[in-house]
Amino acid sequence: MIGFTESNHLTFKKLFAAYGVYMALLILLIVASFITPDLFDEETLAVLFRQSAQLGIIAIGQTMVMLVAGLDLSVGGVIVMTSMVVAEVSNGRDELIPLSILVALILGALIGLGNGLLITKRKVPPLVATLVMLFLVQGAQQAFTRGVPSGFVPETLGIVNQSWGFLSIPLMVWFALNAVFLVLLRVTPFGRRIYAVGSNADAARLSGLSVHRIKIAVYILASCLAVISGVILTGYVGYVDRFIATGLDLDSVAAAVVGGTAFYGGKGGLLGTIAGVLIIQILSTMVVLLGLDAQTQFIIKGLVILAAVSLYGLAQKQA
Amino acid sequence: MKDDQLILEMNNISKSFSGVKALVDVSISCKKGSVHALVGENGAGKSTLIKILSGAQRPDKGTICFKGKNYESFSTREALSLGISVIYQELALVSEMNVVENIFLGREIRMTVGIIDSARMRQEANRLLEQMGIKINVNREVGELSVAYQQMVEISKALSRNADLIVMDEPSAILAGHELEQLFRIIQSLKDNGVTIIYISHRLEEVFRIADEVTVLKDGQHVVTRSMEGLSRAELVSAMVGRKLEEVFPQSANKAGECVLEANGISTDTILKKVNLKLHRGEIVGLAGMVGSGRTELARALFGADKLFSGEIKLMGERVEFSSPADAIRKKISLVPEDRKQQGLFTELPIKNNITLPILKKISNWFLLNRKMESALVESSKKQLSISMASEHLDVQFLSGGNQQKVVLAKWLHTKPEVIIMDEPTRGVDVGAKFEIYQLMRRLTEEGIAILMISSELPEILGLSDRILVMSEGRIVAELEHSEASEEKIIEYATMGESKAA
């Protein structure tokens, strides 16, 4: 028989794939403690966590979409849509908050459905399909509001700013959603199917999976997660802002990539994405603390993604 | 004497992967201008040895002596420039490029000013192909050629690099009978030109046909190297599997029961034309024919993978319509596809995820997977099919070819099918495991399962089938009972053109 022992080689690769990003996070924190010690102020940390939660909730969806070899660029549009719908439907009345969120969720699900249908039935590449959806959503918003958003965000929605130390409501929501989706991806049939569809769609179909249905479900989930993030963001800002979600879409992709989720599907997961989100957010905060301009921020993000991708490529080759 | 000159010596090569000892102290030497066969069970280490030779992998230990020079290891680039070419089972051609472009990919012939000299390249390509005695239009895209021709293009590519040593890793697995003859002719002419060949195959008839010497590996260790002269098949097999192996096909119980699956005049818009077929409980029906005769298309149509253009499928006498494989699976039909890497497996996912994918619902309580139950199922497959694997968590890509095939089989057996369609079920499977699979197929039919087996290996078709259907150009042109079938008859029907078939 062939002998087998858990050797260092395999474990190193596995360790790197699973925890490499956590080591990177640790290193980043050490560096930060030297060059931007302000990062560890209680207030700064609280803001950092709140922002991480907002990004993190979208990144959960983005990660799942990328696991089925897709991409969702419409999440920003969904967030803005959410904030408009909440203001429009509730028009400042607290008792209408649940209804307004429900309407936003339904619209979000429809957008996700649109993404999924375009990608599966019309075979539009995910990048194009979700971009098309983004334009459609933005166009519809413009047409509906005629450029000037009306309605008011109910005051009670400001509850999302509640916090107990670092433990803010957005952070708890992020944790809870991560827990739910971690379980979903790891120990449910649906999770297994997501990985299968992403790693070989042909074989998945021949194994009896409804590849289309699974992909569509994933896009719907991603949009609904964006709605949740949108509600939190709206409550935080307190008014309707068309630029509320600027940059969040690409940041969510970046977080997933830095966390080790592959663009070609079937590889990666949420544990990595959580670290990816924190890295992206810490970097952004550090840039602000250092007083650097926006361009520098982009360059740094770009370099970090580049480093992550090449390291994962390297680990892959080692196998 | 020139004949006995050694062109290659690999000495004391060892290699392990995460604790799996793929090669332990293996030495092998090849005489110039000879055909050296490399045989052994699945997972014996053949491909690993070849990957080391081609520079794709680095040995942990050992040296390679090629054309009298010693090397610790070399890169793939160095191996190529030394004159070592490997033709892998998954051909490495660019299907969108034409034959000439593929042959000279990365080494285009240039004129003095650096412009690509297409005319000379075309000339050279034609010369190489002619030398091998084959006619292909060199301007055709490689993707349009049959796999057999693609393989020829690979060989020409090796020749164009002036390869002195060509390694073929299971080249015959993708070829049909007459194509194989052509390959043998080419190998003979290469040999006459002093090229050395290392030939890996699980089909021992081929080894006896063309090899001068054979090396047997087992569990990563060298068993024996000897000349083919005076070697009997039984001796070779027992060296490979380490025990006496009776190569007898399991006896048919000859108890075909009621008809389970029936196809009436099914056509597809690709190749199938009005195919009729009946499959009974407890029988193995062999589906023979040339590559491209529509066998795979028939399998896919019955499984709901491709749309029917016309005709109907009946299951237990009832008309069914499958809009996807999921429908067919629900009705207890399984398909073991032809191309396991593309269609059967998730190579980057663990073995257990592969095996339990179609039955995830069955192994979950509520919506959570019961991982204990899953492990137990995987363990039972491992025993039933003797899959050699280090752990169920290992990605399938790290299994040897034959063990990958067993994983596909295991996946389908857990769905408790009533009809199993197997497209080349023993492709790449070693002799020992092959007969285990035959036994298993027989056992399954004794439990009342119906099996439709597509195979390009006539001994398998003849040995195992209760009935044999022969396809040609999208039609079933003959039906033979087990007793009346012979290789000659099958080939005759399989090669007769449309005109005669009418």
Ligand SMILES: Nc1ncnc2c1ncn2[C@@H]1O[C@H](COP(=O)(O)OP(=O)(O)OP(=O)(O)O)[C@@H](O)[C@H]1O
């Ligand atoms: N990259 C890898 N990682 C882990 N294990 C590997 C790797 N490559 C090969 N192995 C293991 O090494 C052993 C030898 O594999 P190899 O592919 O050389 O077998 P083989 O003789 O070519 O078998 P087959 O006839 O089935 O193709 C097997 O047990 C296989 O699982």
Ligand SMILES: [Mg+2]
């Ligand atoms: Mg092999």
